[in-house]
Amino acid sequence: MRSIRGRSLSRLLFVALLPLSAAAQTQDMTDRAIRLDQAIQALKDEVLDVSRDAQAVENAVLAPEDQxxxxxxxxxxxxxxxxxxxxxxxxxxxxxxxxxxxxxxxxxxxxxxxxxxxxxxxxxxxxxxxxxxxxxxxxxxxxxxxxxxxxxxxxxxxxxxxxxxxxxxxxxxxxxxxxxxxxxxxxx
Incomplete structure (x- = not known):
């Protein structure tokens, strides 16, 4: 009987700890998604800066300000x-x-x-x-x-x-x- 109770107790503990494990995994996924989103936004900002600089160079070469x-x-x-x-x-x-x-x-x-x-x-x-x-x-x-x-x-x-x-x-x-x-x- 003890072995059955021991298994039941371990199952009960496993089932009780399962939501905590899922919550930790969910939080980890959320943190990774936030970091990924921030990295993508930083890349977008960099692309805009490069595009603006390229447009300024193109304007200066093709149509100088005095013309x-x-x-x-x-x-x-x-x-x-x-x-x-x-x-x-x-x-x-x-x-x-x-x-x-x-x-x-x-x-x-x-x-x-x-x-x-x-x-x-x-x-x-x-x-x-x-x-x-x-x-x-x-x-x-x-x-x-x-x-x-x-x-x-x-x-x-x-x-x-x-x-x-x-x-x-x-x-x-x-x-x-x-x-x-x-x-x-x-x-x-």
């Missing part, structure tokens, strides 16, 4: 989804930016602007041609596109230049679209 021109588009027309933007400087070839559905809708948010081009030009006056094509969200797929074009001259100095093309309604109740250009200058 750099960044071109932005902003929109103040509800429901106008842009399909594409074309930009030509000094009669050169068109630089084309095509919008996907997500980008076109993002541009509809209040106070949003999107950089569509960064390029390099020499100091001095330059002619720029900006054209766009789009559609209203509630128009039929076979409707003709909404298009427009704008030409202007901007004067590039030794600082980085930022040009913003803004599309808005020409009047509060009309369907005409007005394009305007604003030149932003960074202060030194």
């Amino acid at each position: 750099r021109v960044s071109i932005y588009v902003s929109l103040a027309i509800r429901g106008l989804l842009l399909d594409e933007i074309r930009i030509a400087i000094d009669g050169g070839p068109d630089e084309l930016y095509r919008y996907d559905e997500t980008e076109a809708r993002a541009l509809l948010a209040a106070n949003s602007a999107q950089r569509v081009l960064r390029t390099a030009v020499a100091v001095g006056p330059h002619r720029i041609r900006f054209s766009y094509s789009g559609r209203y969200a509630d128009t039929a797929p076979d409707s003709p596109p909404v298009t427009g074009q704008y030409e202007a001259i901007f004067d590039k100095d030794y600082r980085e230049s930022e040009l913003e093309f803004h599309l808005s309604r020409a009047s509060r109740f009309g369907d005409q679209i007005r394009t305007s250009m604003k030149e932003w200058r960074r202060q030194r």
Whole structure:
């Protein structure tokens, strides 16, 4: 009988200690998962730092600050989804930016602007041609596109230049679209 009681007692102790062992293993797994998550986050931060540094080097080489021109588009027309933007400087070839559905809708948010081009030009006056094509969200797929074009001259100095093309309604109740250009200058 004693051997049966001894086995029963050892089984009882084993069963009683089993949850403690499982809890210790669970805590160990949790600690390892936290350390792994922290290591992954550190790697992500490192990748972002390297990417930022690489972008800075690329910008400095391809478009030095004294030649750099960044071109932005902003929109103040509800429901106008842009399909594409074309930009030509000094009669050169068109630089084309095509919008996907997500980008076109993002541009509809209040106070949003999107950089569509960064390029390099020499100091001095330059002619720029900006054209766009789009559609209203509630128009039929076979409707003709909404298009427009704008030409202007901007004067590039030794600082980085930022040009913003803004599309808005020409009047509060009309369907005409007005394009305007604003030149932003960074202060030194």
